[in-house]
Amino acid sequence: MNLVEVEFTLNGERQKVIVPPRTTLLEVIREHLGLTGTKKGCGKGECGACTVLLDGEAVLACLTLISQAEGHAVTTIEGLAKGEQLDPLQEAFIEEGAIQCGYCTPGMILSAKALLRKNPSPTQEEIKTAIAGNLCRCTGYVKIIKAVQKAGRRSAEVAAHD
Amino acid sequence: MTEFKWVGKVVPRVDGVEKATGRLRYLTDVGLPGLLHGRIKRSQYPHALIKGIDTSRAEALPGVVKVLTHKDVPGVNGFGIIVPDQPVFCREKVRYIGDAVAGVVAEDPAVAEAALDLIEVEYEPQPVVDDAEKAMTSDSPRVHEKGNIHQEVHVRHGDVEAGFAQADLIIENVYKTPRQMHTFLETEGGLAFYDEEGLLNVWVGSQYPQRDQLQIARVLGLNPRKIRVVSSPTGGGFGGKDEITIQTQLALMAFVTKRPVKLWLSREESVISGWKRHPMTLYYRTGFKRDGSLVANEIKIIGDTGAYASLGGPVVSLAVESSCGPYRIPHVKIDGFCVYTNNGVAGAFRGFGVPQSTFAMETQLEIAREKLVLDPIEIRKKNVLRRGDIAPLGHTMTASVGILNTLERAEKSDLWCQREKLKSQTPFPWKKRGVGVAIALQGTGLGVGIPDYGAAIVELTEEGQFIVRIGSPEIGQGNMTAYAITAAEALGCDLALIKVVTGDTRNSPDSGTSTASRSAYTGGNAILDAVAKLKPKLLAVAGEMLGVDRAGLRLAGNRIVSPQGRGITLAELGRYLREKGLEAGARGNFVWPTADVQIPGAEGLPHLVYTYVTQMALVEVDTLTGKVELREAATALDAGRVLNRQGLEGQAEGGMVMGAGYALMEDIIIEKGYFKTMNLSTYIIPTSLDLPERHQVELVEVLEESGPYGAKGAGEAVMVPISPAITSAIHDAVGVRLKEMPAAAERVYQGLRGEEHGQ
């Protein structure tokens, strides 16, 4: 079978995989590398559950072919916390009650992460637009939006202190 | 007022960190060495006889381990909570396009997929039964031999003709409601395998592991004790994982191959095969006095349950129970029919029949109110049930009744107080705004005549933690956190010391299903019973250890302390109990109270404990396109005592959005038995961009004496009245009265054109 060899960094660690060329980044992350924090709700780019960061930008892992990751840095939900120290977004999601079944949560947090990286104090409208491709059936989004705002404020404070 | 340490406070979810970090393994995330992959061959026709199934070519494909058909089912080839009328694998007939005809188990998912195409099934197509009302006629083709009417419910109370004779105004209409899809983000899936003890494990997200265990046992002809079902955590349920989804087929795959197998439905397959909300047609004739009081209601409800019964009968029963809203109506005649068709399958869904009849009843009331020139709040206040009243079904409302309280609270909401100002703030002259209000009651628990019980085991570990075991699974609703709060409050210990285990037949006792807004109330009561047994025992042993009288001892934080300030840690106590071989746990039980009468032939009717809710909507209608946007919403909810404040708000927020989706956009379209909406690009649910600017949530705590700390359930009611509130608001904005949902742009646009032509 025709295989491709792809090298990329995943959560800061170098990875090399040898897989059929049609393999998606989602399949590599979940099945080949066993990181299941990235979820699959449709596999067709309709739900946002598989959102990961590619060089800091939010992408749908189910629509990304593995070769598109060649030489790039991929961040999944497992790569956000520094040891036991959670990312401000993770903390805010917990504090604000933005999590119910939790299946949308990893993708939601990574879409928000990409937003806050570019825009640390987004408006409600900007947050709504950034997560518009991430479906959540449980929460009604209200507490998710509050959590993103809170995390933005907190990162700004932390940055100001540094 | 009672001071609580945990009850009603804002606390972090007990599973929050695991979910936020992606560490939590959902059952579709679990892998095992040597895992095989299962796939299901589904029907090609909505209705057909099976003339033959040839699996030989599929079996010959390298990598295929086994192809399964009805021949491989050792026990009963059927499942279904009420009647097992749905085949695991169809033998003589297929009844909907999602019906399972065969299963493939292969070494590789791609091979399994390829093998599906090699299975040859010879069909003889039958006429498709696609209209529930036509299906009821005697000359309709039959979906099942016994006829197309699965179940009927008839309620007679008072004298309906005498009631109409007293009426000054009679309103008569027909309503239709859409087929909503649960759209849980995690599709149905999981794995099955034999463990070291020889138990067949079936790990699939669902709402009731013990019942899954029985249904699997019946199919396999196995002792249920030989099966372990794990069903927590689950990536959303909403009723759609109450019935069996894939468990029987998956269990059979592992049972036959004796190897671990994974089966996980694609989104399209989930859409086609999975349960939906019953579309209903509702005939209403309602009599009012000039002052707005309700005197009579004659109702006929037809629910399309699709190919198999599942909980269709009880769903129609609940639609009947709520068909008069939370109102006093002395004379009623209500008939409900649950009907088989070839339109997919319908079953349990948050609200369970109540959203359908609430939409109809609230619209009836609004039409009358307009004709009688009455205020929307006043006409409701005049008619609502109060404690001690006789409900339309004939039973006495003996439990707490908070509907009036929710109306009074909602009346003070910003949306209502500022409605005139809000309505005038339209950005463009072609956009018109309107407001609407609607109210509802939702029965909680399973109701009269259905065994409804809970159980909890609370035990102290050697590490000084309390483990709370309750079978009802965590499906996202937050029952684990509610259990932890209830246990910590009753024990008097830190919340962080409580560890909750749910959804596992081996490690948590049967406490019934996570449905019917019942899990916090049922499990909470069982916890209180367990703690009442456990705590005195613990204090007695602690007294022995400290050499003091147990009377003055109390639990505080992670210690048991005496009035003199002496104490031991819970870990010390836990270790002591273990060393001495003493019992460190207790089991608590709870049985639901039930109403004083039973409606014959109606599964579970009536209920005794109800949740009450008032919701309001401000909408903006684009008169050029018919597009409706929800701009503001308000919810006033009586779920009794608030156990978990943030959790309850989250339910109200999520429920409101789901109800708004039902009102405005959601409908699975099936034509002649074939699905036209197959995925999340064609079936649209609300996104963050569909949110109103504001949703005010008010929690009205009318205490329910039978509930833990006075709490009742909440999960369902919160999605119910928002839909008629939205359609009433549309009428207020542009004068279009919708009797069919969803209020999609095309439908509203047609209404607008109709109005112009004076229809």
Ligand code: FES
């Ligand atoms: S799984 Fe990638 S968008 Fe749904």
Ligand code: FES
């Ligand atoms: S928390 Fe369940 S889908 Fe978002």
